[in-house]
Structure formats: C-alpha cells, structure tokens
Amino acid sequence: MARFLAPEAFSAATEDLSLLPFNLERTGTNQYLVANMVGDFIRLTEDELNRLVDLRIRPGDGLYEKAYAAHLITGTNQTAQRQLLAARLRSRMSFLRQVTPLHIFVVTLRCEHSCPYCQVSRQSTDRSRFDMSEETAMRALDIAFASPSGRIKIEFQGGEPLLNFPMIRTIVEAAKARSGKKVDFVIASNLALLDDTVLDFCKANNILLSTSLDGPADLHNKNRPRPGGNSHKLAVAGIRAAREVLGPDRVGALMTTTEASLDRVDEIIDQYLQLGLDGIFLRPLSPFGFAVKTKQFQKYDANKWLNFYERGLRRVLEINRQGTPFREFYAALILTRMLSDRPIGYVDLRSPAGVGLGALVYNYDGSVFASDEGRMLAEAGDNAFRLGHVDHDTYKSLVLSDKLIDAVSSSLTQCAPECSTCVYESHCGADPVYHHATQGDALGIKPLSAFCARQKGIMGLLLDILENSPKDAAILRRWANA
C-alpha cells in the first residue's frame, strides 16, 4: 500500500531533539538511577546515559523510546511534554494553596510524665506559670482564623494538654462559634488522664486523639517514666477506650525511637498490631530540646537507624503478606510522592518547608513559633524560629517575618547545593529547623546531614523493593493509593 508511510517517515531528526531537565545518581559501576522533573525513575547504563546527554539517539534504537516516554527528551518544536510536566508539577506542588492549615496550641507546659528525651515539659503544679490563658488562646484563634486556608486543623499539645482540659473546651467552643472555616481538632495526649468526660467531649465534637506508644511495656515505661511507672498500661487502656467510644479510626499512635528501641523493632510493631492499629510511623529520634542537650540523638547514627527502619519495614511487609493490611506511614507518604502526583504537604517533608507555611505553634505564654521543634529549640535558649507573640503580631506579620522568609527561602531543595541535583529531590523536603539545630544553618551541608542520609536510605530501599520484589511491590503500591 503505497499511500501508507513507513515508520521512518515519522522519526524526528536529531537536530530537532532537546534534553529535558533530569537528575541522576551513579548506583553501580555501570548503572545510573535517573529521575525526570517530577521524580519518575528509570535506570540507564553509563553508555546509554552518555548517548542520551550527547543526543546520539534516534527513533527506533530503544533508548529514544525509553527516554521519550520518561520525559528526558522532547522534540524542540513540541509542547505536549513540557505542558504535561508543568501540569504534573503544578499538581504536586498544589499543597502550597493550603497556606498554614495546621495550628498547634500548647495549652500547658505541665506534664505528669518525666521523659528523658522530652524537649519541653515541666513537672509543676503552678497553673499560672505554665498554662495558656484564655486571653492568649483567643488571640491565637484570631491569628489562626486569619490564615487563608478554608479548612484548618487545631492540634492541642503540651506538656500534657489534658492537664488544662478546660482551656481545650473553651478553644473548641470558641472556634466552632466562629464562621468562615471548617475546623478539625486533634488532642495529642499520653492518655494517662483520659476519662469519660474527655471521651464524651471528643465524641460530641468529633475530635481525634493522637497518642504516644513506644512499644512493649518495659521499653515504653523506660522511655516515659511517670509516678507509678504505669505509662504503658494507661496508654494502652486509653487507646482501647478511645477506639471503642470514638471509633477505630479516631485514635492514632506515634512512637518515639530511642537507642533502646533499635534492636526491638519487631516487638514494637507487634504491639501496634495487637492493639488493632492500622499502621505504624517508624520515626527517628528528633535532635531537639533536651535531646540535643543530653546528646541523646548522637548515640546512634543514621545507618543504625536505617537498619532499624529496614527491619521494621520488612516486618510490616511480612505482616501484609500474611494477610493483615498494615502500613508503615512514612513509606506510604514517600510512595505516594513517588508513584502519584497527589499534593503531599506533610509539614516535615516538603519544599518550600512547612515551617510557618504549613503550621504555626502558639506557645502557652503567647509566643508564636514556626514549628513545634522551633519552640523546643527556644526552651534550650535558641529563638531562631520564634516568629513573634500573639499580643503584638498578626497572621501576616508572622508569616511575612524576615525570620520565616529567610528560613524558607534559604532551605529550598529546588536550588540547594546537593539537593537541586539529587535524584530524590522531587520526593524529599527541606527541614530548616533540623539543620539549624544540628549544623547551625537552615540549609545545612547535606553530605553531613543525618536527615539526608535517612532520606536517601529510605528511598533507595523503597525503589529496590519496588523493582526487585514483586509481591512486596504490590503491597507498597497499595499504600500509595490508600
């Protein structure tokens, strides 16, 4: 059929090809991991990479097809791929439309626990010194309601917030009485003081509970001493009661990793599983407050933690293979970034950073911080992330403060050394508070950063499973879509 043209007739000439931006990393002697502008990964050999960069490729040679489908090359006169990348990037970054959706109210600094790693709390009965006043709370609420988001989350923290339960009530009622925003509430509590009054109030106001559970009893109680040594027992009882009264999806638990946790990840996970929780967040120890002061966080390096994480993740996958759906939430978060373009504005893993733009923290005394860790630094005498005070500031003056703008703009992964060329950049984030705390600089030197080492380690691990273990990969893909 002469009137039909052969495949070659539709090939672009080499001079009509352009490279699109991509990042790469050598992963073996002859192997490169390559990520396009929106973080889709492919693997290339050294020879393929060289041919690609020199544009020594042509339709039909296999490499052209691979590179074109992965948006590494485009036709100079074409527009669809660039528009496609723009649309996808826009979707990925659209968490920026939700400006300051999280508002943390530290209703008291007092706590009946005395955890050695705790950054801020006080053993005190002096309400007047360490509780948030109603006046402060109402000013903080003014600021929260001045943020542009149509839907905000108010999280109560401490200390132990239930020690100032009356103020929680006051704030919830006042927030509900205001119009113009949909408000969700969370109480972050050790649940030791949970009683029917609190539960009824949570139920009536659709309040989520978030608690701490570090693993089996001995580990948890060692991490979280309190008079009576019964922190674990109370937390477990609290979780059970909350699940029963509020519903299984209305209470979540977070763990804190200490050196004592590192060998016990299986037991920790099993504790979560036994309680019927649907997953676990395997967290690193944060280097703030007392933790910095006591040099706790240096006791184990990033590699030790990564071993802990990998063992934990593999245990979680095993649980899934045995038929119980159970997730590791940090992996789920990163997988959602890697396998979809859904906007993930998780405060601790985004760029522009989530400080201030993702969350504001109103301390008991009215000072306002760009993040929870920022207030912990302040307790240790470092006011780098103290943005102002509810008495003298407005939402605008806080969010447009030089301090915040400096921290956010100097830490952008999109243009930071190391990050801007990092193959994982699309799925990573800026953590200016961490790098300020550990290196005295919001940007930080990434090769020296344990945060960076953890990120690279986790993403490398997830990619390895996705590519090489089909059964586990299927489980991971489900997490990305949940």
Added chain:
Amino acid sequence: MTLPLYGTASLSTGFQTDRARSVLRLQSVDSNSERHAADFALVKTGEEFGRAVEANWPSIFIVSDGSIPGPVSEALECRVVTVPQKYDYLRDGDVLGFDHSSKKFRTLFRKNSAHNSLLVTERCNNYCLMCSQPPKDVDDRWLLDEIKESLALIDPNTHALTFTGGETLSDWEDFIEVLKECRDRLPRTAVQVLTNGRAFADSRVVDAWRDIAHPKLMAAIPLYASVDHLHDHVVQAKGAFDETVLGILKLKDRRQRVEIRVVLHALTAPMIAETCRWIARNLPFVDHVALMGLENTGFAIANDAMLWIDPVDYRDALALAVDHLTAAGVNVSVYNLPKCVLARSVWPHALQSISDWKNGFVDECNRCDEKPDCSGFFTTGRPRFSRGIHAITA
C-alpha cells in the same frame, strides 16, 4: 447478524424537488402524538396502510417486498417511501436520512438500540492504518445539516449517542453548534464524540467545547503509544501525538470529560502495558480508558499483514496494562474482545461492547457458559478468529 443500515427505496413519491434530502421519523400508524412535518406512518401490511390513509397521514413509510399500497396515486397527495422487507427491523421512533433523487436512505437513529452513532464527516487529518471508516476528502457538510434536523426528532430519553467521523471537529465551529443543540434537546443523553483530539491543541476549540456545557459530554480520543513517532506512524500524521496529548491536557485543564481509546493491533498491543503505565503515570485524571479489539474492516483489511495479531498473544500484556491503570485508580474497560482470549483478571473490565447490529458468535460459543456476558465477534468486514477461542465451562 449484521443489520443493513442503509439502502435504496424501491419507490418514493410526493417529495418536493426544491430540497435534495429529507430526514424522516417513523411513527406507528395509530400514534396520537403531535405530528411533526418529518413524521411518517410506519406501515408493514395492507391493513395498516388502510388505517394510515384513514387517519389522514400525509406521509407513509412502507416496509414490504410486495405491492401493499395498490391504490397509491399521486392524487393521494401523500409522501410515500417504500423499502424492501429486509428493513423490517425499523420501528417507530427511528430516524432516517433520505436522498430524494437517488432514493438512497440511511438509518440514522434506532430508538431501541443502545449504540446509536451519527457520522459527522468523512474528512480527517489522520489516516490511521486500521481506520474502519477510511477518510475521504469530500464536501460532506450536508451531513451536519442532516444531523441538526435529526436532533429535533430523536427521543429525548435516549441513553447514549455517539458522533463519529472522519474527524468530527473538521468543521469545529459548525459541529460545536450541533453539540449545543444536543445540550438543549438531549440534556439527559450521554453524548460521546469520537475525535482524534488534535483540534483541542487550539485553545479556541477547547474553550468553545467547554462553553457547550452539556452535562454528559465526553470526548473519546485515541492514543496509541507513549512515544511520538510510534503514535504518529499508527495515525499516519507527523506531529499528531504532540497535538493529541496537548488536546487531552487542555480538555482536562478545563474540567471536560475525556476517554482515551487504544485500538489493539500488532503495532499497539505488544507495547500496551508500557502505554498504559504511561497513561496511569501521566494522565491518571482521564475519566476512562477503553482498550479495544480491532474491527477487521476498512483499512485494517488492507493492512492485515502489518496489523493482525492473535489476541491470545497479547493476553498477558493486556492484563498488565489493566493492572497499571486500576492501580492508579483509572477506570478501564476492554471492548470487542471475547472472554476466552482474556486473562481472568481482565474479565471484570470486559464489556459487551460490539454494537448490536454487528456482533456474532461461532459454533464453539453455544457450549460456552460465558456467552451471555461475552462480546462475541465483529461480523463486519473480514472477521479473523483467535486460535484461543474455546468454550468456557464450569
């Protein structure tokens, strides 16, 4: 069984000569509904003819091989069309296009069918290797006028209506007007427009499309590959991939509904998993993806050597393709492929999609438990059968 959807009338009288064509709607002889100028009494027996005359029908449509209306005469001042018995499937509510001088007619709309499609034009700026309606560069703008007339006659409760080509957006301004008619007259009907999507690369077209604001309008756009030259070769038009993908993006940017269609043949099926992985990753926001077995007709017959692939040979690739899409939350259906050549995981997505007037089965199917839920085969063109056809029994 293939229904004859066009033919020539054995007789016609009473048509004005100032128009070349008319659109006719058939009504039962005893219908009491208000008579439209296009309405014809549908008559299949002499007795019915008598009743039609009695009821003062000014227009009569006769389906018969014999000579029912013995006494038809010019004096009756009736418009009369007679077509052969084989068009017996015609029912009241059906709409036909009729050419006065040649006496040729085409069934445009059948009220009882779920698969009504209207041909908008035979012109196209693609020249697909497997086109079932090979493009012709002719002035056929009268088709759009005929459609406009038909829309007024189509039952407003019609479930679904498809516009096909050619490239339906060849005369995009006129066609958009037709779609506005659909919005006004058929707001409850799912209106599907088959288009190669290239016109939507032009923002004026896509803005006009958005402004139609028909609540159930969908653009169904073929995409054959994740790589430019592979798609362009299939559609025989350089630059088509770029325009089509851009068109899809612009439609979705304006929140319009889009279906992506992939016809499966030897050039597209072996890479269908990769194509669908690409769609899942890059265009997960499309409303539907249809993966379609090839209808061996039109250009597909001419290019048979290049295009034929036995569906069992891409069974696994197709299963993987469906998997990629569902994992990303994309709605996917498989059309025109019999169940016995599909992986079980694909069955829930396999639809009985071949239009009622052109699907059929083979002997083997009579022993098959799945026959009631099976698409069967195209009976049009030159059907080719998979070596994988086998009755599925429990």
